[in-house]
Amino acid sequence: MPRVCRSAVSAVLRLSPDPLAGVARVFLTVFPVGVLYTAFQAAVFYLVLSMALSALFKSEVTGALVSIPFLIIGMALYAFRPSPFFNTLIPEIADRADPSDILAWTIQNRVGYALVILAVVALAFARAERREQMMSG
Numbered sequence: 001m002p003r004v005c006r007s008a009v010s011a012v013l014r015l016s017p018d019p020l021a022g023v024a025r026v027f028l029t030v031f032p033v034g035v036l037y038t039a040f041q042a043a044v045f046y047l048v049l050s051m052a053l054s055a056l057f058k059s060e061v062t063g064a065l066v067s068i069p070f071l072i073i074g075m076a077l078y079a080f081r082p083s084p085f086f087n088t089l090i091p092e093i094a095d096r097a098d099p100s101d102i103l104a105w106t107i108q109n110r111v112g113y114a115l116v117i118l119a120v121v122a123l124a125f126a127r128a129e130r131r132e133q134m135m136s137g
Helices: 003-015 017-027 034-057 060-076 099-136
Strands: none
Touching (some): 034 060, 034 099
16 A cells, blocks of 8 residues: 555544544433544554555555454454453443453553554564565565
C-alpha cells in the first residue's frame, strides 16, 4: 500500500470516531469517553495487523483477506479479556466482577494492545526493509 494511502487511512481512523460519537451521544445514549479509545484501539490494531500481513505475504489483498478472520473472531469474543474489543460495560463482566478487577483488566488490555501494536509495526517494518534490501541487491 503506498505511503499516501496508508496515511489517509490512518487520518480517517483518527477523525471518524468523533463526529459519529457526537451523533450517537445526542440521539442515542450517553457513554463514557473511554469507549471511543476502545474503538480507536481496535481499529488501529486491525490496520496494523493487515499492514503486517501484507508485508509478510507480499500482497495487500492477501494481507487484508487473511486479517478478516482475526477481525471476526475479535468481534465475537468482545467479553474475552485479550480481545481488542474488550468492553467492561457489558453486563457479563460488570455484574460479576469487582470494580477494582475491572479497572485492572481495562488497563492491562489498553497498555497491552499499545505494546502489541508497537511490536507488530516494528516487525512489519523490519520485514519490509529486509525484503527491499533483497530486491535491490
